[in-house]
Amino acid sequence: MTATAIPAGYRQDAQRRLVHESLIKPIDQARDKLVLEIVEKAQRLNAQLAEFKGSAFGDVAAFVELSAEEYGVKLGGKKGNVSLLSFDGRYMIKKAVQESVQFDERLQAARALIDECLLEWTEGARPEVVTLVNDAFRTDTKGEIRTARVLALRRLEIVDERWQRAMKAIGEACQVVGSKDYIRVYERVGDTDQFKAISLDIAGA
Structure with a gap:
């Protein structure tokens, strides 16, 4: 929507009509308030996830380079799949590359x-x-x-x-027509050799 100057005491509805606040039903005002509050929280979380993704990829790449330098190796180009385990073995970080495939x-x-x-x-x-x-x-x-x-x-x-x-x-x-990198975080299930993903997806949280 194009930004429009809205007079004091008025709201713009979905059809871009100006409606005086006194004419808006309480239930419609409550619904609007709820939607805007949830959207604001979602936008903050979205920004945090974007920041996390960028920093996580950068940190993993930097660590892989650091580890390679221990052996006098200089890595270049696109990195493949990487798994990093915490010292106690409880947590694991995986950087995975998922390729997009098509047939000719x-x-x-x-x-x-x-x-x-x-x-x-x-x-x-x-x-x-x-x-x-x-x-x-x-x-x-x-x-x-x-x-x-x-x-x-x-x-x-x-x-x-x-x-x-x-x-x-x-x-x-x-x-292979393209690829996409993913960062996945896992926690060990008790004392087993199984790991459970720590969901960063709202649908799977």
């Missing part, structure tokens, strides 16, 4: 080869294989192929030469 046009060649196999195997094909293939190439709600399910086909032990060529085409069609 070679995926269509792979699908054609797979379809050839399925057509010929119709009589004796294992139903679970047909289901896996059809599910792998089914698009998600955004109309995109689910890469993990397509790549999972490569784990099937099928010796047919066309299937093997299809799996090779899938591998070559897979292209």
Whole structure:
């Protein structure tokens, strides 16, 4: 919305109309007050999380460089996954790199080869294989192929030469188009070897 000068004693509603405060119902005023209070808190938390993320990435990167220098090694370029454990083993920090993967046009060649196999195997094909293939190439709600399910086909032990060529085409069609870094914080569960994430997501807190 464009900032508008609002006369004293008036409020602007969602349709950008000026409404005198005396005409605003108490329940509407209470709702507005609640929403603005929560939004203000959320904005403060958002700023704190952004500051935490920046400092955490910087601190981890600096420590990795410091550790490398202990061995006379100078690191350069984009760093990969890193896990740091507290001295008592209770806490763990993980810096993870998640790559974004897409398939190029070679995926269509792979699908054609797979379809050839399925057509010929119709009589004796294992139903679970047909289901896996059809599910792998089914698009998600955004109309995109689910890469993990397509790549999972490569784990099937099928010796047919066309299937093997299809799996090779899938591998070559897979292209890394970007990556995103994450910082995750974990706490050990009691005396076990399991760690539980300390959630930084409001939905999982």
